[in-house]
Amino acid sequence: MKILFDHGTPAPLRRQLAGHEISTAYEMGWAKLSNGDLLAAAEKSFDAFITTDQNLRYQQNLTGRRLAILVLPTTSWPEIQKHTREISDAVSALKPGDFIELSFLD
Numbered sequence: 001m002k003i004l005f006d007h008g009t010p011a012p013l014r015r016q017l018a019g020h021e022i023s024t025a026y027e028m029g030w031a032k033l034s035n036g037d038l039l040a041a042a043e044k045s046f047d048a049f050i051t052t053d054q055n056l057r058y059q060q061n062l063t064g065r066r067l068a069i070l071v072l073p074t075t076s077w078p079e080i081q082k083h084t085r086e087i088s089d090a091v092s093a094l095k096p097g098d099f100i101e102l103s104f105l106d
Contacts, residue, residue: 003091004042006051007031010077013050016084017091035060043067048094057099068094071101079104 005011005024014022023046025031030038035053039060042049048068052075056062062069070090072080080087083104090100 001047001091001094002045003048003050004028004046006038006049006053008052008075009050009072010075010080012077013080013084013087017088020091039065039067047096048091050091054101057101062099064097066096068096068098069100070094071099073101073103 002021003017003023005014005022007025009024011024025033025038028041030041033041035056039049043065046067048070050070050072052072054071054073056069056071070087072087074080083102086102086104090102094100
């Protein structure tokens with residue numbers, strides 16, 4: 001699966017998602033794109049988008065998108081690191097058009 005990490009998604013997470021082709025918005029030259037433009041660009045080349053933007057669904061019309069979106073509850077790498085198995089499982093289960101918000105229970 002081709003996955004795009006949004007600006008706030010910690011890049012070290014890519015090591016935990018072996019078997020997937022991962023790029024960041026920054027690497028793609030999309031660091032300055034607004035969320036709407038970023039989603040439109042991502043949809044042309046990627047299968048999934050991983051973000052930490054908790055307001056994304058309120059700011060963007062996600063109806064009819066084929067891009068799967070996974071929202072992480074934090075930008076904190078130490079916190080995300082504790083839940084990499086849960087994130088990996090969620091990524092493996094993503095289907096086109098999915099919108100999944102994870103919440104970490106400690």
